[in-house]
Amino acid sequence: MKKKVAFYTLGCKLNFSETSTIARSLVKEGFDRVGFDEMADMYVINTCSVTENADKKFKTIVKQAQKSNPQAFIAAIGCYAQLKPEELIAVDGVDLVLGATEKFNIADYVNDLSKNDMGEVHSCEIQEADFYVGSYAIGDRTRAFLKVQDGCDYKCTYCTIPLARGISRSDSLENVLKNAKEIAAQDIKEIVLTGVNIGDYGKGEFGNKKHEHTFLDLVKALDTVDGIHRLRISSIEPNLLKNETIDFVAQSDRFVPHFHIPLQSGSDALLKLMKRRYLTNLYIDRVQKIKEIIPNCCIGVDVIVGFPGETDEHFLETYHFLNELDISYLHVFTYSERDNTEAANMDGVVPKKVRNKRSKMLRALSVKKRRAFYESQLGAELEVLFEGENKEGYIHGFTENYVKVKTPWNPNLVNTLHKIKLKEIAEDGLVTMEFVNSPVIA
Missing domain, CATH: 3.40.50.12160 (Methylthiotransferase, N-terminal domain)
Structure with missing residues (x-):
């Protein structure tokens, strides 16, 4: 057996x-x-x-x-x-x-x-984690997570990832393309690029610190792989998201108009305490650049509440910063102390109750932002990729710019792409749709 x-x-x-x-x-x-x-x-x-x-x-x-x-x-x-x-x-x-x-x-x-x-x-010892193992996940039939990079050389004061995963290192371009072709051969329509710090791609290839290839090289190479309909960049640091990458995504038929860009705080004082590698003005610049050339782009943001030293004023600075920014949704993380990080020993500890209250406020802001983004897309003709689950009589799917839609369940729609028109936002927050062309479904 x-x-x-x-x-x-x-x-x-x-x-x-x-x-x-x-x-x-x-x-x-x-x-x-x-x-x-x-x-x-x-x-x-x-x-x-x-x-x-x-x-x-x-x-x-x-x-x-x-x-x-x-x-x-x-x-x-x-x-x-x-x-x-x-x-x-x-x-x-x-x-x-x-x-x-x-x-x-x-x-x-x-x-x-x-x-x-x-x-x-x-x-x-984590210093020994200096070699690279490529991998990809096929969670369902519609999309795959393709690992292109591991580890991180950044020293953010709240983060244990460098201690858990070691130095920044990357897969060879040749191996990434081989994995992408294997995924495409399994009739999977979308690949999500993933890593700890994917904008740092190319560093540590073959065990050295020299960039053999850049993230832009990777993006351009993947854009040529036959059989992949969509490529999505999962999360990229604002200081590593270059104009050339944004320009390339804007004209690509495969890379979708969706960026997820960690911010962590809208206060420059806190960004310095966190040892992030940018300040808010760079972040504003990245968002404006994207929206200028890809107006329907979805932009997701990571933010941490309750970091040591975050006063009410700092928090409101972050809240207003995000409220005024042309972004689409937030991933909100409530700060928690991690052993062996600098932040764990910092003064100005924020009480748990306050952290939770701030977290709720930003989650509510995220709901508002997502709804405003969805409203801006109503009437648009987009392409949806349908997923594999029957949820209370409906099938769900995502447009290229990450609008979540629903239509009555039909098993023949699973893992298919269709041109649709967005109609209205339903009570559950998802968007109803109509097919632009009647789908030919076997």
Whole structure:
């Protein structure tokens, strides 16, 4: 009988792409992959350490696995596994913890899957995470996350990612294109480029610090791969998003008009405390440049509330800055202290209640911004890619500029692209639509 393995992924798109690659490697070793809610011989949890909640959630997921099979072998991998392996191995039921470099060779560590009285930790010093493992995830049939870069050389004072993932390094252009072609061959219509700091692409190729290629080289090369209908840039630092890249996306048939650009704070004083590599004037410049040449572009923003030293005045500065900016939605993160970061020792700690109140205010602003963006697109003719789930009698999809639409469920629409016209915003906040041409559906 083949052994069964199940995976649970916490955190970012990058984690999802790595889980997929690790899963494929175990299938090659003779495992059968099953769902996490099914009976399995081994459960692998890919962890995240960006927020406190991700840490807490780990224990809940271990219990979930034990409920399905109390005798199952449980392995933890990922960022939290690299940062705090001793904490994870101490959780009842965990047999194996693998760090940043070891996770890709999980088959070498699992042996006969027998439970141990003492769990094992295999975790390198993070300085040893200096080689690159390419990966991609196919979460559903419509889109894939393609990893192009890993690690980060930035020293943001709130962030543990460099400690968990090591130095900035990239996949070779040749390998990225090979992976993109493999994805295209599986009839997947959209690729989302992912990494820790993808604008830094090219650094550390073949283990050196010289940029063999730039992010613009990568974008131009991917634009030529046959069989990919859409390419989406997941998240790129404002200081690394160059005019040439924006200009190229504007004229590309494949790269979609959607940028996600982390801001973190609308206060220059806080950006300096965070050791970000830009100030608000550069951010304004990037947004204006995009909107000038791609007026229907969707722009998403990451922002942190409750950073040490954030006074009411600083917060309102951020709120007004975002309110006045021509952006489309926010990802709001409530600051949480992380060990071994500079910010954890800073003065001016913001009470949790205040952090949560500020977070609510920005989430409400995000709803307002998204609605205003959707309203600006009503009447437009766009192309939608339909997803695979029946949600209360509707099928959902995203336009190229990330407007979420719905139409009555039809299984033949799954993973198909159609020219549509946006009609109105429904009560649930999604946009209703009509087909521009009656779709020919088999």
